[in-house]
Amino acid sequence: MSEITDYELFAVPPRWLFLRVETSDGRVGWGEPVVEGRAHTVRAAVEELFESHLLGADPDPIEDHWQAMYRGGFYRGGPVLMSAIAGVDQALWDLKGQQFDAPVHELLGGPVRDRMQVYSWVGGDRPSDVAEAASERVAAGFDALKMNATVEFQRIESPAAIEAVGERLATVREAVGPEVGIGVDFHGRVAKPMAKRLAAVLEPHDPMFIEEPVLPEHDELLPEIAAHTTTSIAIGERHYSRTDFAPLLQSGGVDVIQPDLSHAGGITEVHKIASMADAHDVALAPHCPLGPIALASCLQVDACAHNAIIQEQSLGIHYNKGSDVLDYLADPSVFDYENGFVEIPDGPGLGIEIDEEHVREQAGEIDWHNPIWRHDDGSVAEW
Structure with a gap:
């Protein structure tokens, strides 16, 4: 032993x-x-x-x-x-x-697919110039994107602020055409009255989903928001266990769940969450704006979860300044993206080899914290 x-x-x-x-x-x-x-x-x-x-x-x-x-x-x-x-x-x-x-997916019952669709982030925390960035990512081979919906957003916003959100998605849709999926992340920045308004202005431009339209502590509002739109609603990066996801799934107000393999108990727990979602006819799209180990873990679950539809990955995301996903891999080709897909890693375990020497060279103190945003009146805004 x-x-x-x-x-x-x-x-x-x-x-x-x-x-x-x-x-x-x-x-x-x-x-x-x-x-x-x-x-x-x-x-x-x-x-x-x-x-x-x-x-x-x-x-x-x-x-x-x-x-x-x-x-x-x-x-x-x-x-x-x-x-x-x-x-x-x-x-x-x-x-x-x-x-x-x-590979882990063989130990979980074997794969139901050999590759997984991925999406790429465009724009930053305060989205701007997203149409150009979206065109660049599509030209690079991605056929699905995600962008933030808003900057700071008051509980009741002006018609101009609401219209600007719709126009931003409209410019991206015009730039990339109807074949590309575009997820729109509300990031929990929006209160219920504005979530309903934004869902309405975004719907004509066919978003792939709207993500986290309200904060997780207001999950009970999701069925009401869902009643105002035909757009799929996605949520789950700030839910951490089966017991967190159970009432969400039972409510009927969510279409796509997004557990994070580095936050929601790992492979063991998310594999179970995926099965729970499947039983409620809800799709799986794991959250992963993180590093290569988290991404490899996600793909191992995606491989054997029939309801997995798309995978987030952080290559080139606005947070990755100084280092990126591939930098820590001995063989970066394991995450080669082709025609919007990535092959499921099939090496032993997670299917990746970490460049331990590079990890040790880079290790030290990191001091990343999300910014504290404030509204014009000085009150703290949701980031």
């Missing part, structure tokens, strides 16, 4: 935290446990999990480890603990795949 003998955490640019786990038989597994802007906090949670439970343990019983990490604490759930568990879970699956010389 092998055992977990060591672990290391690496904070690397632009805003990621990588976990390296080593076993007594020489295997090394990688995970990506991070909450963007809270890397120090999640690091402490991962360290606590290893020091109290995982060091010296057999890495094989992944489900039991997951239950112990989750149920072993009286207080559970939330972004920090679930992200810590997620990174550990990814690394344990990576080790398991190496043990059997198989």
